[in-house]
Amino acid sequence: MEKLKALFIKYREAIAYLFFGGVTTLVNIASYALLSRAGLSTGAANAIAWALSVLTAYFTNRRWVFDSKSAGAAAAKEFAAFVACRLGTGVLDELIMVLGVDRLGPRVVTPAHLSLWGLGVKVFSNILVIVLNYVFSKLFIFRKKEG
Numbered sequence: 001m002e003k004l005k006a007l008f009i010k011y012r013e014a015i016a017y018l019f020f021g022g023v024t025t026l027v028n029i030a031s032y033a034l035l036s037r038a039g040l041s042t043g044a045a046n047a048i049a050w051a052l053s054v055l056t057a058y059f060t061n062r063r064w065v066f067d068s069k070s071a072g073a074a075a076a077k078e079f080a081a082f083v084a085c086r087l088g089t090g091v092l093d094e095l096i097m098v099l100g101v102d103r104l105g106p107r108v109v110t111p112a113h114l115s116l117w118g119l120g121v122k123v124f125s126n127i128l129v130i131v132l133n134y135v136f137s138k139l140f141i142f143r144k145k146e147g
Contacts, residue, residue, distance in 0.1 A: 013065060017134055020060035025126045028053035032122055042118070046097045047090075054086045057133070066142030078141060085136040089129045096125040 008015065028049045035045035058079060062068045070078045100121035101114070109117045 016065045017061070017137075020057070020065055021130050021134070023060065024053045024057040025130065027056045028126060029119070029122055033119065036115070036118065042101050043094065043098055046094055046122075050086075050090045050093060054083065054090070057086070058082050061137055061142065066137065068142050081141045082137070085141060086133065089132050089136070092132070093125045093129050096128070097121060100125070 031049035031052050032045050035048055036042065038045075040048070061082075062078070068075075068078060097118075101118040105114050105117045105121070
């Protein structure tokens with residue numbers, strides 16, 4: 001039991017990031033699925049899902065993953081950096097979705113399967129985005145201040 005506890009402590013940040021990344025991914029995919037089924041275009045549904053997931057990610061990452069103590073102007077700067085990095089990966093996600101669903105999808109699947117194809121493309125895109133977001137968060141946004 002002590003070994004398990006030691007492993008958890010050692011990898012707490014990565015475990016928390018994966019857990020809350022999963023929560024954020026569920027928010028993203030569920031929002032996209034609901035909005036696209038409601039008739040929104042791929043781009044619009046994906047953009048709204050992205051915005052909802054960015055807010056979810058910021059608050060969970062700040063509090064439970066990277067344990068940020070920033071306040072005031074420093075917290076505003078942190079949030080701005082977080083959103084800026086997420087905009088970059090959001091643009092990547094948007095490109096993957098529009099190209100993968102709207103352009104490639106009709107060429108590789110029947111119209112009846114396009115919705116399922118879109119969810120598959122969304123999952124693929126989310127995996128890539130999660131990895132990039134962790135790197136940006138760890139190296140640029142929530143890095144520990146030295147000294």
